[in-house]
Amino acid sequence: MFIRINNFNVHLDDNDQDIANQLCDALSIPNKQLLSWNIVRKAIDARKRSDVHFVCSIECTLAQDATPNTSSQVQIDVPSRLDIEKPDTLINQQNGKQKNNEHVIVVGAGPAGLFAALTLIEAGKQVTLLERGKPVETRLKDIGRLRSRGELNPESNVCFGEGGAGTYTDGKLYTRIKHPFVRWVLAEFIRFGAKPDILVDAHPHLGTDRLVRIIKAMRHYLIEQGVNYRFESKVTTLLTHEGAMVGVRLADGEEIQASSVVLAIGHSARDTFEHMQYIGIALEAKDFAVGVRTEHEQDWVDSCQFGENAKHPNLHAAEYSLTHQVPDKFMGKRGVFSFCMCPGGLILPSPTEANKMAVNGMSNAKRSSPFANSGIVVQVTPKDIAKHGLGDDPLCGIRLQRELEEKTFKATSQAYAAPAMKITDFINNKPSGTLANSRFKPAVEAADIREILPTWLSKPLSEGLQAFDRKMKGFVSEHANMLAVESRTSSPVRITRDKSLQSVSLRGLYPVGEGAGYAGGIVSAAVDGLKAAAIIIQA
Numbered sequence: 001m002f003i004r005i006n007n008f009n010v011h012l013d014d015n016d017q018d019i020a021n022q023l024c025d026a027l028s029i030p031n032k033q034l035l036s037w038n039i040v041r042k043a044i045d046a047r048k049r050s051d052v053h054f055v056c057s058i059e060c061t062l063a064q065d066a067t068p069n070t071s072s073q074v075q076i077d078v079p080s081r082l083d084i085e086k087p088d089t090l091i092n093q094q095n096g097k098q099k100n101n102e103h104v105i106v107v108g109a110g111p112a113g114l115f116a117a118l119t120l121i122e123a124g125k126q127v128t129l130l131e132r133g134k135p136v137e138t139r140l141k142d143i144g145r146l147r148s149r150g151e152l153n154p155e156s157n158v159c160f161g162e163g164g165a166g167t168y169t170d171g172k173l174y175t176r177i178k179h180p181f182v183r184w185v186l187a188e189f190i191r192f193g194a195k196p197d198i199l200v201d202a203h204p205h206l207g208t209d210r211l212v213r214i215i216k217a218m219r220h221y222l223i224e225q226g227v228n229y230r231f232e233s234k235v236t237t238l239l240t241h242e243g244a245m246v247g248v249r250l251a252d253g254e255e256i257q258a259s260s261v262v263l264a265i266g267h268s269a270r271d272t273f274e275h276m277q278y279i280g281i282a283l284e285a286k287d288f289a290v291g292v293r294t295e296h297e298q299d300w301v302d303s304c305q306f307g308e309n310a311k312h313p314n315l316h317a318a319e320y321s322l323t324h325q326v327p328d329k330f331m332g333k334r335g336v337f338s339f340c341m342c343p344g345g346l347i348l349p350s351p352t353e354a355n356k357m358a359v360n361g362m363s364n365a366k367r368s369s370p371f372a373n374s375g376i377v378v379q380v381t382p383k384d385i386a387k388h389g390l391g392d393d394p395l396c397g398i399r400l401q402r403e404l405e406e407k408t409f410k411a412t413s414q415a416y417a418a419p420a421m422k423i424t425d426f427i428n429n430k431p432s433g434t435l436a437n438s439r440f441k442p443a444v445e446a447a448d449i450r451e452i453l454p455t456w457l458s459k460p461l462s463e464g465l466q467a468f469d470r471k472m473k474g475f476v477s478e479h480a481n482m483l484a485v486e487s488r489t490s491s492p493v494r495i496t497r498d499k500s501l502q503s504v505s506l507r508g509l510y511p512v513g514e515g516a517g518y519a520g521g522i523v524s525a526a527v528d529g530l531k532a533a534a535i536i537i538q539a
Contacts, residue, residue, distance in 0.1 A: 001063070002059070002061055002062075003060050004059045005023070005026070005027075005058045005059075006057045007057075008022075008023075008055070008056045008057070009045075009053050009054070010042075010054040010056050011054075012053060012054070012309060012312050012314050013314075019037070026069075027062075027068035027069055028069035029062065029068050032063070033066040034061075034063075036061045037059065037061070038058065039056050040057050040058065040199070040200060041200060042054050042055070042057075042201060043055050043056075043201075044315070049308070049309070050307060052306050052307070101124060101125065101126055102125055102259070102536075103125070103128070103257070103258045103260075104125050104127050104258055104260045104261070104262065104536060105127075105130065105247070105248055105256060105260070105261045106120070106127060106129045106262045107130050107261060107262065108130075108132075108164070108265045108266060108513070109161075109162045109163065109164070109219075110164020110165065110166065110513060110525060111513070111522045111523075111529065112264035112512045112515075112519065112528050112529035113164075113264035113512075114129075114218055114529070115185065115188070115533070116512065117129045117222055117262075118188070118221075118222060119529075119530055119533035119537070121222060121225045121226060121227050126226070127222075128228040128230070128258070129222065129227050130230055130234075130250070131161070131229075131230065131231050131233060132155055132160055132232070132234035132269075133155050133161030133162060133232070134155075134156040134161050134231055135161075135162050135216075135219070136161065136162040136216060137212065137216065139160075139161035139162060139163075140212065143168065146416060147349065147442055148441065150416045152351055154352055154353060155234065158348050158349070158350035158360055159266060159267075159268040159352050160266070160268065160269075162215055163211065163215040164266055165266055165267065165268065165350075165514075166522040167211050168350075169208075169361060169362050171206030171207050172203075172204075172205045172340070172522065173186065173189070173204040173523050174202075174203045174204060174205070174523075175521055175524045175527075179527050181527040181530045182523060182527060183199070185523050185527060185530070186199050186204070186523070187199070192214045193210070194206055194214055206365065207363060207364045207365025207366070208363065233250050233251075234250060235248045235250060235272070236250065236275065237249035237275065238509065239257075240279070243505075243506065244259065244506065244507040245260065245506060245507065245509050246258075247261075258508075259508045260508050261509050262512060262529065262533070263511045264512050264515065264516075264529055265516075266513070266514060266515040267490055267491035267515050268352050268488055268515075269515055272515075273394075273395060273398065274395065276495065277393075277395060280505060281509070282495070282503065282505045283394035283395070283493055283494065283495055284493070284494040284496055285393070285394045285396050285397055286491070286492060286494045287379060287380065287381050287382070288397055288490045288491065289335075289377035289378060289379050289489045290377055290378060290380055290453075290487045291336075291375060291377035291457070291461055292375070292449060292486055293361055293373055293374065293375050293482070293483045294373060294423065294475075294481070295347060295371050295372070295438055295440075295481045295483065296372050296475070296479075296480045297480075298317055298344050298369065300474060300479075301317070301318045301372045302317065302318045304318070304474065305320065306318055316343070317343035317367040317372070318372075319341050319343050320341060320374070320472060322337060322338040322376075322468045322472070323335065323336070323337040324336045324337070324468065326463045330383075330384070334460050336376070336460055336461060336463070336467070337379075337464075338374045338375065338376055338468075339374065339376070339486070339489050340374065340375050341361075341372070341373075341374035341375075342363040342373050343363060344366070344368050344369045345361055345362050345371070345372065345373055346361065346362055346440075347359050347360070347373050347439075347483055349416050349418065349441075351405065351409075355406065355409050356405035357409040357484075358401075358405050358408065358485055358487045358488055359418055359440075359483050359485065359486055361373040361375065375486040375489060376461065376464065376468070376486075377486055378457050378461050378464070380397070380400065382397065385397060385400050388456065394493055395492075396492075397492020398492055401487045401492065404452065404453070404484075404485045405487055408452055411445075411451070412447065414442065414445065418443070418445070418484065419447030419452065420438065420440075420445065420447065420481045420483045420484070421435075421448065421449045421482055422436055422480070422482075423475070423476050423478075423480045423481070424476060424477060425478075426449055426450070426462065426465070426482060427465060427466060429450065431447075436478065436479045436480055438481050438483075440483060444481070447484075449484050452485060490517075491515050493515075493517060494516065494517030494518070495511035497511055497516070497518075501532045510532040510536070512525070512529045512531075513525040513528050513529060516528075
């Protein structure tokens with residue numbers, strides 16, 4: 001007999017025998033009838049700091065003669081989570097592999113592009129993968145030069161390069177989307193080197209260090225399978241004929257022909273958005289968020305979330321997720337929320353354009369830095385932007401981002417340093433000129449962030465921070481900094497597409513992932529790339 005028990009509490013100090021005994025007690029069966037068990041889902045429940053524990057889903061194999069008491073437990077018959085097969089829509093048909101060798105161009109080697117290329121090549125398509133940036137390991141060196149010397153490479157940075165922006169922002173795999181491809185994406189990460197526990201953890205993450213190795217393994221496999229995998233190959237022009245894709249032109253003038261192009265450009269490819277607007281491809285301005293990145297001591301976050309269990313060996317660095325609705329005359333309520341929280345992590349400079357500055361956060365797998373950081377950002381709508389004089393066309397959000405990033409860059413004396421302010425100074429509107437400890441590189445400089453963020457953003461940000469302090473006492477602290485500007489939370493542009501995932505303006509163009517405005521993280525972007533690949537395979 002095979003059952004699954006959901007919402008089963010496991011104490012922090014429970015060992016395997018303890019859990020087995022408790023399972024038998026809950027099911028009212030003798031221990032000998034529990035043949036095997038396996039935790040397939042585990043989340044931390046820290047709602048009461050005096051009772052921090054794990055909430056688990058556990059699959060159990062019972063003896064055939066077992067008669068479990070199921071009245072108090074939820075159970076269903078399910079296959080093991082690790083027994084994951086490729087979804088039917090992605091299964092490679094061998095005869096099709098020989099006959100259908102259509103050439104497909106994939107633009108961008110982030111999660112959407114990589115998973116699209118993986119699926120297409122395994123289905124027998126000819127695939128050219130074009131990445132404007134550099135390999136993930138070379139990209140790491142360019143990011144290092146930005147952090148150590150203040151030297152920006154506009155084509156190789158936190159946002160551009162193999163692996164996409166998510167590679168250097170913690171490798172979070174949590175997603176709210178419900179789609180059959182999600183589990184398969186996680187299984188594929190395991191295939192290329194991730195630990196199987198990402199299928200168990202409620203909030204899985206890979207860590208930047210592990211994700212770098214996984215991306216390299218994916219690249220080597222794709223090349224072995226025949227993908228024409230090219231770096232420093234920036235697409236500058238989409239080639240069209242009679243309303244359909246016929247190929248792309250690169251920055252060096254080379255033209256590559258294909259009738260299907262998967263466009264997985266990421267949320268910061270502003271020049272590509274501008275080109276698409278110029279040639280008349282339908283775009284829409286969409287909501288996004290901007291703000292700052294806060295930096296607290298990780299020990300404080302641990303204590304705030306876990307209480308006296310903060311140093312327990314079975315608990316990792318604590319996270320938080322905070323939201324608040326600020327009354328707003330213009331839109332009723334304006335959301336303020338934490339974004340991309342990185343426990344035990346670092347804040348990184350993340351600009352992509354000269355003389356503009358932005359920040360983001362990352363963590364390695366062990367999350368061992370003494371600091372936690374998170375974006376604290378304010379909801380922005382296209383109507384906001386129009387109201388404040390930056391236009392109402394599809395690229396108005398990019399103009400707001402650039403304006404804020406230019407102010408941020410000019411607020412410091414050193415190139416790509418981060419203007420920073422104690423959170424208490426910001427709340428009190430009294431810049432002290434002093435800062436709490438920070439590990440940000442290349443440098444932090446004390447500045448008045450209210451001179452960077454306009455009042456319509458700084459006021460709700462202040463109210464949101466004070467609301468967060470009521471939820472986590474000490475969030476507003478003189479021992480915590482806020483760094484400007486967190487402006488790349490998501491794409492401010494959506495490339496309009498139809499039910500076939502093709503651009504409504506251009507047949508054969510499949511805009512996918514975060515840059516297209518249809519995803520919000522590594523897994524959701526990968527799923528979106530898979531969905532487009534499945535449609536191309538079935539066409």
